[in-house]
Amino acid sequence: MGKTKRAEPESLNLPPVGVDSHAHLDLEDFDEDREAIIGRARESGVDRIVNVFLGPDAYERGRGLFDGHPEISFIMGVHPNNADDLTDAALERMRALFQEDPRLKGVGEIGLDYYWERVPHDVQKDAFVRQIRLARELSLPIVIHSRDANDDAVAILEAEGCRDYPLLWHCFGAGIGLAERLVANGWHISIPGPVTFRKNSDEVQAAVARIPFDRLLIETDCPYLAPEPWRGKRNHPALSVFTARRVAQIKGRPLEDVWRMAGDNARRFFGL
Template structure:
């Protein structure tokens, strides 16, 4: 018996209203077929993509890749694993770019990462506070990266006065307790591909069931974290349709409803 052929994202026939709220299409993983990948997203119902630039160097190097694609907007932030590189000059470059480029829609992904332990926690925390305050100064949304650091991340945001601020928790992978705390603070939550995994995602699925529709977005975090049935392969924006399908099953709603509502939430959040 041969292996079952994986369904292609185009086969779900979704309308062009979806949004991939977090993609890394500037990375060299897409250098060979970036244009084809963008076309596949559009053909699969992804009408808008938010590309993440990991700092001003990446933005300056990669923004031109998308000159022909107005459907792609940007966010920019210094990742916590690079927090030791955040200087006054870096912050000023970011400030200049945010003021000059209307395609830059938010500050992120920023936050804390205690998994890799590449940068001392206090250095990460200082860089995090500097960047959330830059976002507040510029009245821009914040996009959070938090890995093995959820308590400290939320504590800092609350202490710095960011309750009810436009904030998106990227790549949500926790349980009901964190989801409820984020929702209580008035924040949004982005669901990635691992919600589709058969094992080790029960807590995430239980949390997704409780997240209000108006706070829920979809993302790929591509090229990472491809959903089933493409787990283990390179992720790309078109595959967000399979994440939407699993969320729809969890929520007991139609796939098209979830696709449209999550897209509408992303358009409102980023001002797309």
């Protein structure tokens, strides 16, 4: 017997109201078929995509890739694994770029990453705080990267007065305790593909069940973290439909309702 054929995202027949709130379509992983991937997202019900540029160099190098795609908006931030790149000059470049380009909708992904240990923690924290303050100065939403550093990341955000500030916790992968703390602070939470995994996702699924609908977004983080039934393959925005399907199952709501609500939340959050 042959292998079971994986479901294609178009087969879910979702309306064009979804938003992939976090994608990396500027990476070289998409150089061979970027236009086809963007088209397939639209055919699968993805109305808008938020592309993440990891710093001003990446933004200036890659923004032209999307000139013909007004449905794609941008965020930009220096990732914690590159925090030592955030010089005074780089921060000033970012400030100018945010002021010049209305397609730049937020500062991110920024935060802390203690998993890779590529940059000393104090350097990461300094870059994090400086970018938080830049976002607040410019009245822009903040998108958080936190890996193995949740307590420190939340503590810094609270100390910087970010309670009830527009903030999105990207790639949520923790349990009920963190979810409740984020919600209590008035923040939004973005759910990635691993919520669909059969193993080691019970904690995340329990948290998803408790996250209010008006705080919940869907993301791919593509080309990483493809959901079932495409786990292990290159992720892309069309596959966000499978993440939404699992969230709908957890919530006990129709898929189309969750797809639309998560999309509406993203449109409001980023002003799309």
